[in-house]
Amino acid sequence: xxxxxxxxxxxxxxxxxxxxxxxxxxxxxxxxxxxxxxxxxxxxxxxxxxxxxxxxxxxxxxxxxxxxxxxxxxxxxxxxxxxxxxxxxxxxxxxxxxxxxxxxxxxxxxxxxxxxxxxxxxxxxxxxxxxxxxxxxxxxxxxxxxxxxxxxxxxxxxxxxxxxxxxxxxxxxxxxxxxxxxxxxxxxxxxxxxxxxxxxxxxxxxxxxxxxxxxxxxxxxxxxxxxxxxxxxxxxxxxxxxxxxxxxxxxxxxxxxxx
Numbered sequence: 001x002x003x004x005x006x007x008x009x010x011x012x013x014x015x016x017x018x019x020x021x022x023x024x025x026x027x028x029x030x031x032x033x034x035x036x037x038x039x040x041x042x043x044x045x046x047x048x049x050x051x052x053x054x055x056x057x058x059x060x061x062x063x064x065x066x067x068x069x070x071x072x073x074x075x076x077x078x079x080x081x082x083x084x085x086x087x088x089x090x091x092x093x094x095x096x097x098x099x100x101x102x103x104x105x106x107x108x109x110x111x112x113x114x115x116x117x118x119x120x121x122x123x124x125x126x127x128x129x130x131x132x133x134x135x136x137x138x139x140x141x142x143x144x145x146x147x148x149x150x151x152x153x154x155x156x157x158x159x160x161x162x163x164x165x166x167x168x169x170x171x172x173x174x175x176x177x178x179x180x181x182x183x184x185x186x187x188x189x190x191x192x193x194x195x196x197x198x199x200x201x202x203x204x205x206x207x208x209x210x211x212x213x214x215x216x217x218x219x220x221x222x223x224x225x226x227x228x229x230x231x232x233x234x235x236x237x238x239x240x241x242x243x244x245x246x247x248x249x250x251x252x253x254x255x256x257x258x259x
Contacts, residue, residue, distance in 0.1 A: 003024060007052060007198065008139075033210075039223075046145045048204050058130050074086065099122065101116070105165060113129075136197065137200075140189045149209050156177070171199070173196045175193065184226065
């Protein structure tokens, strides 16, 4: 299988990143400062992760809500447009978990469903809709000063509330921001059109945000008590098994959790 590359791959190479294969994607695990420094930067200031390997399956149309409501474990009726929700997709045959995912409810009839990297095809097969993963990059700006520093690049993106979803324009390109992340810190994930993603990445770094790799993302989520996506297939696991993204303590009344 051909290893996939993020739209930001050239930027990572120029920063001296070390790469690993992650779910069929060549992704940066660390930069020259190292994982410990990146971890500390996220806890004390702000870092940027490339999480473009996460899939995006777009479900649209008048029946989009009903299609997802029938297929996913969480209740989309508890949220509305402009919100995100953690959930599971189950196998119709036996009720086992195909994947744990997050749904960005972007507009009344548009949902961006975000599976784990290796499960995008399975989720698309179950839900329908185009796979638009390669049309965008996703940059997660995380840390106690993430919003302050992101505001210098896009005030609109920086203002999206926790587990909120909003479109914003950057240099004439429509992007999507969500108040989600996976570090135990506040932050925003920005989906930026692939052709402009590298420019957005550099703009974020130019305002003092530190690049961080998947090594730091792993140590940060571990320190925060957020479990990793199951390293073995989910189809032998029941929906009652421990979720792989949000912690139980992070769940809120609207069915959202820490991502």
